[in-house]
Amino acid sequence: MDSLTQSLEKLMSQLVAWRRDFHQYAESGWVEFRTAAKVAEILDNLGYELAMGRDVVDADSRMGLPDADTLAAEYARARQQGAPEKWLSAFEGGFTGLIATLKTGRPGPTLAFRVDMDALDLSEALDDSHRPFRDGFASCNPGMMHACGHDGHTTIGLGLAYLLKQNESRLNGTIKLIFQPAEEGTRGARAMVAAGALDGVDYFTAIHIGTGVPAGTVICGSDNFMATTKFDVRFTGVAAHAGGKPEDGRNALLAAAQAALALHSIAPHSEGASRVNVGVMQAGSGRNVVPASALLKVETRGESEAINQYVFERAQGVIDGAAALYGVKAEMRLMGAATSSSPSPAWVDYLREQASQVAAVHQAIDKVKAPAGSEDATLMMAHVQQNGGLASYMVFGTDLSAGHHNEKFDFDEQIMGVAIETLARTAINFPWTRGV
Numbered sequence: 001m002d003s004l005t006q007s008l009e010k011l012m013s014q015l016v017a018w019r020r021d022f023h024q025y026a027e028s029g030w031v032e033f034r035t036a037a038k039v040a041e042i043l044d045n046l047g048y049e050l051a052m053g054r055d056v057v058d059a060d061s062r063m064g065l066p067d068a069d070t071l072a073a074e075y076a077r078a079r080q081q082g083a084p085e086k087w088l089s090a091f092e093g094g095f096t097g098l099i100a101t102l103k104t105g106r107p108g109p110t111l112a113f114r115v116d117m118d119a120l121d122l123s124e125a126l127d128d129s130h131r132p133f134r135d136g137f138a139s140c141n142p143g144m145m146h147a148c149g150h151d152g153h154t155t156i157g158l159g160l161a162y163l164l165k166q167n168e169s170r171l172n173g174t175i176k177l178i179f180q181p182a183e184e185g186t187r188g189a190r191a192m193v194a195a196g197a198l199d200g201v202d203y204f205t206a207i208h209i210g211t212g213v214p215a216g217t218v219i220c221g222s223d224n225f226m227a228t229t230k231f232d233v234r235f236t237g238v239a240a241h242a243g244g245k246p247e248d249g250r251n252a253l254l255a256a257a258q259a260a261l262a263l264h265s266i267a268p269h270s271e272g273a274s275r276v277n278v279g280v281m282q283a284g285s286g287r288n289v290v291p292a293s294a295l296l297k298v299e300t301r302g303e304s305e306a307i308n309q310y311v312f313e314r315a316q317g318v319i320d321g322a323a324a325l326y327g328v329k330a331e332m333r334l335m336g337a338a339t340s341s342s343p344s345p346a347w348v349d350y351l352r353e354q355a356s357q358v359a360a361v362h363q364a365i366d367k368v369k370a371p372a373g374s375e376d377a378t379l380m381m382a383h384v385q386q387n388g389g390l391a392s393y394m395v396f397g398t399d400l401s402a403g404h405h406n407e408k409f410d411f412d413e414q415i416m417g418v419a420i421e422t423l424a425r426t427a428i429n430f431p432w433t434r435g436v
């Protein structure tokens with residue numbers, strides 16, 4: 001057994017403890033205060049140079065930020081839930097990103113690895129058929145759950161940090177470990193790109209676990225992310241007596257309901273897959289009042305940027321039409337966005353060679369056909385590629401207890417070791433003098 005595998009075996013119980021801690025204190029996008037502060041503490045102890053908060057997250061480029069009251073309440077809760085005080089304040093107000101840098105002092109390119117830290121807006125299943133509940137680490141934050149594996153991703157970032165530090169003498173150039181907030185809703189990456197976090201990165205790799213890929217399979221160049229636009233629509237009508245003067249009212253609820261149905265019936269596009277989802281609809285204030293307000297949370301997706309744009313434009317038409325039908329006002333607000341991905345072939349080849357060397361990996365392949373979800377790491381990939389760097393996105397297949405975004409989602413924790421070993425090899429075996 002080689003030394004990396006041995007180190008990982010020793011590290012496994014620590015990895016499981018970290019993952020379960022993040023899982024238990026799940027925090028949604030932009031409120032990952034406790035998570036980020038813990039990550040900072042661990043990375044500082046490992047000897048990394050840290051940049052965090054406003055230095056790596058551009059305030060004005062953040063999308064889909066919760067309101068100020070929510071940010072403050074979540075911050076207070078993080079403190080109560082044991083976030084290390086020394087690091088917490090850097091993240092206050094929703095600046096929950098950080099970057100750990102290892103400068104070897106020897107010449108060579110910059111390799112960056114990106115993981116995400118946020119949970120989903122979903123309440124975890126609290127019953128004995130669900131392992132996190134049975135074993136006492138289910139989310140204690142109602143309405144927030146790690147149902148997409150980002151608790152695992154964060155832990156993979158920490159495990160990678162540990163192994164790379166241990167093997168520092170075998171590295172050259174610079175290693176950057178990027179811990180991103182608010183991937184769900186594709187809200188966070190743009191703000192890190194805008195803060196310059198990706199500038200100067202020569203080789204970029206983002207990762208995900210699961211996504212329906214079988215255990216033993218690693219995808220080294222996911223090219224199937226859909227371009228996406230996330231937006232809220234606020235309909236404003238006129239409240240009126242529903243019995244006495246209904247004709248004075250302007251019904252925002254009906255406008256929202258018509259819009260929801262019509263959005264889901266936008267014609268598909270002949271050139272590729274598309275999606276629409278109205279994920280939230282809230283409306284009205286009382287039984288006998290004509291509803292004067294309604295909110296929709298909507299997303300469009302497309303296999304290409306052009307297809308997403310087509311669906312988004314149709315969606316705008318639908319919303320304006322529904323508003324006109326009921327004489328109400330509709331305001332759209334952009335809440336998130338990401339593009340499709342095209343991994344760099346040479347980097348994919350190199351990643352495939354590295355993944356193939358890991359014992360638990362039976363199959364390292366470039367890609368799978370089916371369109372997947374979306375990912376805002378695609379914005380980081382595009383930025384690196386525009387500046388002449390190479391970028392890719394890897395998926396580490398694993399057994400799941402339920403699908404992503406389901407309240408019984410859980411994964412086989414062994415996958416964290418597989419991902420860490422693959423990424424550590426990627427850096428340690430890197431041909432520093434000639435590049436890839």
Ligand SMILES: O=C(O)C[C@H](NC(=O)Cc1c[nH]c2ccccc12)C(=O)O
Pocket residue numbers: 148183184185186208211212228372373374375376404
């Ligand atoms: O669009 C988003 O909000 C990002 C979110 N991202 C993921 O879920 C990660 C992901 C990407 N591809 C897959 C495929 C299956 C599960 C999860 C994923 C999504 O697609 O809803």
